[in-house]
Amino acid sequence: MSISPDLVLQAYRVGVFPMAEHRNDPEIFWVDPRHRGIIPLDGFHLSRSLARTIRRGRYSVSLDTAFGDVMRACADRNETWINEEIIALYTALHERGHAHSIEIWDTEGRLAGGVYGVALGRAFCGESMFSVMRDGSKIALAWLVDHLRRTGFTLFDTQFITDHLASLGAIEIPRRDYLALLSEALSAEGDFHGTPLAASGQEVVQRITQTS
DSSP, X not given: OOSOHHHHXXXXXXXXXXXXSSTTOSOOEEEOOSEEEEOOTTOOOOOHHHXXXXXXXXXXXXXXXXXXXXXXXXXXXXXXXXXXXXXXXHHHHHHTTSXXXXXXXXXXXXXXXXXEEEEETTEEEEEEXXXXXXXXXXXXXXXXXXXXXXXXXXXXEEESOOHHHHTTTOEEEEHHHHHHHHHHHTTSOOOTTSSOOOSOHHHHHHHHHHHO
């Protein structure tokens, strides 16, 4: 690899992250957006239908049990910025305990949704997500937001903002404001594995709706 996992971590600490142009691109470039997407951890938006789906619990959730599968599923689309070097880099970060995934499984035990990202200090930088079943990625994000709050995180960076993320409460802030939030988040350590995932979707919905 031309870029090391340590260099990627250093880049995140100054607000920069790597991408590729497409799946078959042999090169990686650095991105430093003028405006940054974040999801305020007390501002995640649960629609009534999504809350109902999460409470119903016709799925199961796991943490860091299928990181590579989640990455591959995120890359399995017509247009993707995730090339083989990106997969190798983040797999190495996962093996070092810096990159994490939340997996959603359907009732047949098939991977049906998920999200992955990088944890540094009390900041979590979401990289990508995917959905096979209806609302699979939204369910994963809701469980992730709940987990970040319960493990001491203060910043959930989505890098960019999309209509999909905006519908869930994501906002866009200037780079300087993002860097201030990042600096504060890096001043102490979160513990991504400090507490288990929520015991039920009912708990997730209750906690999120109490604060949003």
